[in-house]
Amino acid sequence: MSDYIFYPGCAMESNAKAYYDSLMEIAQPLGINLQEIDDWNCCGATEYVGINLIPAYSLIARNLALAAKMGHKTIISPCSACYLNLAKADYYMAERPSLGEKVNEALAAGDLQYTPGSLDIRHLLDVLINDIGLDKLKEKVVRPLKGLKVAPYMGCMVPRPDYHNRWSDAEHPTELFDVLKAIGAEVVDFPGAATCCGGHMTQIGPETAYELIRRLISSAEKSKADIMVTVCPMCQLNVDAYQGETNSHFGTNYNMPIVFFSQLVGLALGFPPEKLGFGSEVTSTEKALAQIGVDIPESAIAEGKKRQQEGLPMPLCMRKTTTSESKHAEEAKA
Amino acid sequence: MSKTPVEHVHARLDHDEDLSLLNEVSMKTAGVSRLEMCIQCGSCGGSCPSEMDMDHTPRTLFAMLRAGMREEALLSNTPWICVSCYHCVVRCPQNVHITDVMYTLKGMAIREKKYRDSTAPDFSETFVDMVEKYGRSYEFGLATRHYLKHSPLRMIRTAAMGLDMLKKGRLSMKPTTIEGMDQLTAILNKAKEMELAHE
Numbered sequence: 001m002s003d004y005i006f007y008p009g010c011a012m013e014s015n016a017k018a019y020y021d022s023l024m025e026i027a028q029p030l031g032i033n034l035q036e037i038d039d040w041n042c043c044g045a046t047e048y049v050g051i052n053l054i055p056a057y058s059l060i061a062r063n064l065a066l067a068a069k070m071g072h073k074t075i076i077s078p079c080s081a082c083y084l085n086l087a088k089a090d091y092y093m094a095e096r097p098s099l100g101e102k103v104n105e106a107l108a109a110g111d112l113q114y115t116p117g118s119l120d121i122r123h124l125l126d127v128l129i130n131d132i133g134l135d136k137l138k139e140k141v142v143r144p145l146k147g148l149k150v151a152p153y154m155g156c157m158v159p160r161p162d163y164h165n166r167w168s169d170a171e172h173p174t175e176l177f178d179v180l181k182a183i184g185a186e187v188v189d190f191p192g193a194a195t196c197c198g199g200h201m202t203q204i205g206p207e208t209a210y211e212l213i214r215r216l217i218s219s220a221e222k223s224k225a226d227i228m229v230t231v232c233p234m235c236q237l238n239v240d241a242y243q244g245e246t247n248s249h250f251g252t253n254y255n256m257p258i259v260f261f262s263q264l265v266g267l268a269l270g271f272p273p274e275k276l277g278f279g280s281e282v283t284s285t286e287k288a289l290a291q292i293g294v295d296i297p298e299s300a301i302a303e304g305k306k307r308q309q310e311g312l313p314m315p316l317c318m319r320k321t322t323t324s325e326s327k328h329a330e331e332a333k334a
Numbered sequence: 335m336s337k338t339p340v341e342h343v344h345a346r347l348d349h350d351e352d353l354s355l356l357n358e359v360s361m362k363t364a365g366v367s368r369l370e371m372c373i374q375c376g377s378c379g380g381s382c383p384s385e386m387d388m389d390h391t392p393r394t395l396f397a398m399l400r401a402g403m404r405e406e407a408l409l410s411n412t413p414w415i416c417v418s419c420y421h422c423v424v425r426c427p428q429n430v431h432i433t434d435v436m437y438t439l440k441g442m443a444i445r446e447k448k449y450r451d452s453t454a455p456d457f458s459e460t461f462v463d464m465v466e467k468y469g470r471s472y473e474f475g476l477a478t479r480h481y482l483k484h485s486p487l488r489m490i491r492t493a494a495m496g497l498d499m500l501k502k503g504r505l506s507m508k509p510t511t512i513e514g515m516d517q518l519t520a521i522l523n524k525a526k527e528m529e530l531a532h533e
Contacts, residue, residue, distance in 0.1 A: 044465060054528050110517035244495060
């Protein structure tokens with residue numbers, strides 16, 4: 001077992017729960033021991049840094065300072081934006097020492113400090129390939145995903161801007177392709193592999209976002225993919241949850257599921273789909289998974305319902321509306 | 335006697351170029367921005383996936399900074415349409431930190447209240463408010479507050495999707511608060527003090 005510091009990031013405890021659940025399942029058999037940073041905070045996404053520079057870098061650096069106390073050197077981040085923010089703060093604090101000094105002065109107000117360059121900040125995909133290795137992954141495969149045509153979607157912030165030359169190519173990275181091959185999937189030629197999903201534009205400039213999402217899904221469809229696979233919570237959310245809005249905007253009828261790579265790795269390692277967060281996607285994966293003889297049981301959806309009860313109960317009438325609406329949409333599709 | 339081309343250039347260069355805006359933006363950017371190194375090749379705009387919705391390509395915007403066009407540059411929607419995909423950054427032959435320059439321009443526009451449409455600045459500010467209050471992002475609070483203010487109609491249209499996300503355990507109706515909120519607040523307050531002194 002190799003020990004790593006784990007920075008999950010906010011999405012892992014909410015909209016990317018499937019990513020978290022599937023990672024927790026596959027970590028043990030792959031020999032990845034994750035020690036979560038105690039009391040980590042949000043990395044500020046792409047928002048904080050557009051408001052206030054020193055506070056934004058101090059926000060990120062609190063996590064680095066907490067991590068540096070843990071006695072290991074390598075942080076794993078599964079979220080692309082978190083990964084880039086941590087890596088960027090570390091790099092810029094070293095590149096421009098005056099920034100590093102100011103951030104440390106702010107950290108001192110919370111009795112913390114961080115020496116730039118003292119941690120290795122890595123994305124989960126990089127660790128899987130370069131530390132664990134494809135050979136070990138192949139050894140563990142008990143259910144090769146033979147016959148599943150997958151579009152490998154890496155997105156932007158993992159291969160770019162790549163401060164430490166860790167990735168194969170900034171525009172045509174091969175890492176995700178290699179992992180999917182190793183678990184037996186049929187990887188399609190997907191020109192959109194490292195293009196943008198629109199990021200937060202779904203919230204502030206939806207038409208710009210819809211166009212980027214349309215290009216991606218159309219590219220995956222043309223490549224004859226059954227499913228898209230991502231390494232990033234934001235990419236999954238945009239392509240999955242905003243696919244309906246994109247369809248209404250363009251009058252298209254796309255129905256392209258998108259899941260996290262850890263979910264497919266989990267299937268290949270023999271875990272049941274309900275343990276890997278399948279069923280929580282908005283655009284159903286049922287048809288795609290049927291290609292490899294995997295059914296998502298009803299209990300997977302019920303599991304989601306149980307979690308919701310931790311929050312405030314929703315009025316029953318609203319639930320009914322959604323159910324009938326989704327039925328209506330199903331009928332229209334058929 | 336008419337001037338030779340070289341004399342023309344020299345005549346233009348007689349007075350000092352005012353690079354104060356360019357320098358200001360460069361200094362306010364994280365790391366070493368290398369903004370001064372832009373050679374106006376246009377690789378940035380040619381690589382940009384959302385360029386179609388921008389007022390100016392990044393190249394034009396950087397030329398505007400060089401020309402000291404403060405008002406026009408800060409009013410441009412370009413930094414707000416930037417999707418942070420870093421395509422331009424890896425293609426820039428001069429290694430200009432273009433995405434980070436866009437963040438700097440957003441911050442300057444917010445501080446000087448130079449924007450035509452407040453949707454994007456408000457979204458960033460709401461996000462930051464949530465993080466400063468809880469230490470973690472809080473999507474449900476962010477989405478409802480943002481949609482109520484800027485697009486109540488869209489909120490109704492996306493309600494079904496939101497409920498689906500809730501049902502599937504992907505949207506929490508309660509924020510998560512970190513334990514070290516006092517520590518984080520102390521750090522951010524100190525950082526904000528320095529940010530003001532930095533200007």
